[in-house]
Amino acid sequence: EDQVTQSPEALRLQEGESSSLNCSYTVSGLRGLFWYRQDPGKGPEFLFTLYSAGEEKEKERLKATLTKKESFLHITAPKPEDSATYLCARRAGGYNKLIFGAGTRLAVHP
């Protein structure tokens, strides 16, 4: 079964302590890998789309990278406002149908 697996399930960082979140997928012929951020009590908010191995996207302290088997979300010098659940998803057919991973809950402490 095609899956999207995220690790770790939860991550606690000190402010300024850089780290990476992992997203692995088992499907061949990836048609898009997506990262979203979800704050408590809110819906997910789109961050990045990646299509090809070697592709990278950046936004402020976040950088997403893609290989043939996995994607990483690198967080450089995080701040408490970066605390959220980060979701990874892949496209699963037409109509922008997405299959999501369970997410990584990130907590950044001052």
Next chain:
Amino acid sequence: ETGVTQTPRHLVMGMTNKKSLKCEQHLGHNAMYWYKQSAKKPLELMFVYSLEERVENNSVPSRFSPECPNSSHLFLHLHTLQPEDSALYLCASSQVDSNTGELFFGEGSRLTVL
């Protein structure tokens, strides 16, 4: 109003009740989605509508009945639910022919079934 709006934000219902969740998008998109989010589980795609036609029914029990009367509105009618149906129900919209694959989500309706 902008973006994707869901009402009600919170709903408590008994197993014999009938209720509906409403979603409205003001983005001019042509596809709308219902997702279910349970604690510590991935978002589960329930239904997809494109141009007001249902194009995906992801093996969802018949006690959930979607309705898309036009491209801006999406409903999820609920009846005879079970306690395990308690979850956050998220509506999303997108432009199907966009190559970014970006979905715009509402803030969700938190459903509790007693």
